[in-house]
Amino acid sequence: MAKFSRIEVALKMAETGMVPVFYHAEIEVCRQVMEACYKAGVRVFEFTNRGDFAHEIFAQLVKHARASFPEMMLGAGSVVDAPTAGLYIQSGADFIVSPVLNPDVAVVCNRRKIMWAPGCATLSEISKAEELGAEVVKIFPAQQVGGPDYVAAIKGPCPWSSIMPTGGVEPKEENLRAWFAAGVHCVGMGSQLISKDLIASQNYAKLEELTRTALETIRKVRAK
Known part of the structure; x- marks a missing residue:
């Protein structure tokens, strides 16, 4: 079962401002990536359901996180149906x-x-998701849907909506400033942060550095 409550997760998303999104078929790579992110200050991490036996990798990752990274909130992404959700919940998501x-x-x-956090692309979908109990709504694909301007437009009539854009978010000050100025709850960041080159070179120290810088940038842009 889950280690952290739904409210704790939503609050931690808001506190840290960023949720790294990652998948790899090798458990050791996943462990190294999660460790680098954790050391940098990440406390909410999304493992995506993108390959065969992904749930088995996730179950191992949960056990590792609970033993080595006690503050890490680990969830499953790319979940499109109820049976898959149940499988990951049973694995400790x-x-x-x-x-x-x-x-x-x-x-x-x-x-x-x-x-x-369901994926939505219209205000009607966002409203329906909130009606169904979603505390945080994922805008996906965020950049293609309309980027920060779209989020700002949503927050006009619905200031209570907590939005997490994923897809097109970059760990650059200008990009992050635009998203947070628009009023996002937090941002999801995948390959723009955890690049294929970093994984191929196993440069986890660099990943830790980039992640720490991204979190510091988020704190900076929020302060203004």
Whole structure:
């Protein structure tokens, strides 16, 4: 079962401002990436359901995190249906992230009081997700949907919406400033932060450095 409550996860997302998003078929690579992120200050990490036996890797990762990174909130992303959500919840997921809005996933997560962040692209979808109990809504693909301007437009009539853009978010000050000025709850960041080159070269020290800088940049842009 989850180690952290849905409220704890939502608050930590807001506190740190960033959720790294990552998948790899090798558990050791996942461990190294998570360790680098944790050392840099990350406390909410999304492992994506992108390959065969991904849930088995995730289960190992949860055990490792609980033993070595006690403050890490580890969730599963790219979850599109209820059975898959249940599988990851049973494996210890602290939260579930979806690229789509599927009410069946909401039912499973709500029954176990697991935080669920569904993927939405319209204000009607966002409203429906909140009606179904989503505390944080994922905008995906964020840049293609409309970027920071789109988030700012949503926050006009719906200032209560907590939005996490994923897709197109970059660890650069100008980009992060635009997103947080628009009013995002936090940002999801995948290959723009954890690049294929860093993984191929196994340069986890560089990943830690880039992640720490990104978190510091988020704190900086929020302060202004």
